[in-house]
Amino acid sequence: MPEATVPDNAPEHCPGTESEEAGKADACAGCPNAQICATAPKGPDPDLPVIQKRLELVKRKVLVLSGKGGVGKSTFTTQLAHAFAADPIKQVGVVDVDVCGPSIPRMLSVTEERLHASASGWQPVYASDNLACVSVGLMLEEEGDAVIWRGPKKNGIIKQFLRDVDWGDEGLDILLVDTPPGTSDEHLAVVSSLKLAGIDGAILVTTPQEVSIQDVRRELDFCRKVGIKVLGLVENMSGFSCPNCHKASDIFPPTTGGAKALASEYSVPFLGSVPLDPRLAHCCDRGQSFVEEWPGTPAALGLGKVSQGK
Known part of the structure; x- marks a missing residue:
């Protein structure tokens, strides 16, 4: 056994x-x-070989995790996707498995679109020529409709997203999987469904204060127990970058050293920091790419650093 x-x-x-x-x-x-x-x-789950076949043209499959809500994980996921998609030869996909709180459609400005089926499978919704996504939010009649599903139904829709979505004949360079906070049904469903297809690793998002850092410790333990490689930690909301005076201040003080100290403690890469910037929130509300709208800003440089693995 x-x-x-x-x-x-x-x-x-x-x-x-x-x-x-x-x-x-x-x-x-x-x-x-x-x-x-x-x-x-x-x-053995008979769907696993099917998922493996479906995703064989996806070069990299990366989970975006956070230990708690409110750390800007979905914001980071969408803006990281935009950063990857800034290279026109790269094909980027986002799977939103935050079933009860699907925010990816709003952040990619595709709320008026809907998923539809074809002979080759479900067709993802394209935010741009080389950036596509799937989400429960693209299946609802109204954007504000509540999703009140138990575990088995949530697990089923996640498996369908991985098994049935047609990402095109050329596949994807990277598939980002945006997960809900914590370590629950959705996370286990993704891990079990990708058992054969493989997960290249996970990026963990936190904010600097200790209450968030403690939850990321649990997320690191989850990754260890299920065998997911931690690609690195990202510290979001790492100080406030004033768009007027350009000075930085700590809104969430890193009382125990923040993500950088945690990464050193667990011997995992520290991928970088993304400071607070009100323009970043505005871009997400409008479905815009922050790195294109505000290049050269500290937050855009932080996102670019993470996307380049530097």
């Missing part, structure tokens, strides 16, 4: 979630997941 089928919090002698004895063995007595394991399909 593969070790990966045994959850970390499983009781002793757990038979594994893919075993025919899952949820039925003596060791399962008292486990809160016993009923789920007993009724879930057994054996």
Whole structure:
């Protein structure tokens, strides 16, 4: 039995979630997941080879994670996508798996568009010639409609995004997966669905203050437990860059050293800092590329540094 089928919090002698004895063995007595394991399909997931085939032309698959909400993860994802797409020969895709809070369509200014199916699969919505996205927000009748789904339905739509979306005959240079905060159903669904297709790594986004840093520690532990390589940490909202006087000030003081100290502690790369800039928020509201609208600003330079891996 593969070790990966045994959850970390499983009781002793757990038979594994893919075993025919899952949820039925003596060791399962008292486990809160016993009923789920007993009724879930057994054996390897037949969709995994299909997802692997679908994504074989995607050169890099990168998760964007954050330990808590409000750190600007979706803002960072969209602006990083714009930074990659600034190179016209690169094809960039964004999968929004924040099912209950899909903000990517607004930030890419495609809220009036809808996903539709064709003979080759679901067609992503294009924000520009070389930047496409898929999101639950592109399936709603109204942008403000609430998505009230339980775990299995959320997991199902995430699997469909990875299995059924047609990214074109030439594939993608990079696929960014924007996740919700924390380490929950959506994250596990992405990791399990990409088991064969592979994940190149994860970028973790935090803000400088300790309350955010502590949550990123949990995210780092999640990556370690599920075997995802951490490509690096990004410190978002790293000081405030005044567009008038051009002076910087710390809105969220890094009382314990911020992301740079955390990266050093865990021996992972520190990819850079992106300071607060009100013009960045305006660009996201309008679906604009900040690096194109305001080149040379500290925030644009920070985003460019991360996209270039420097």
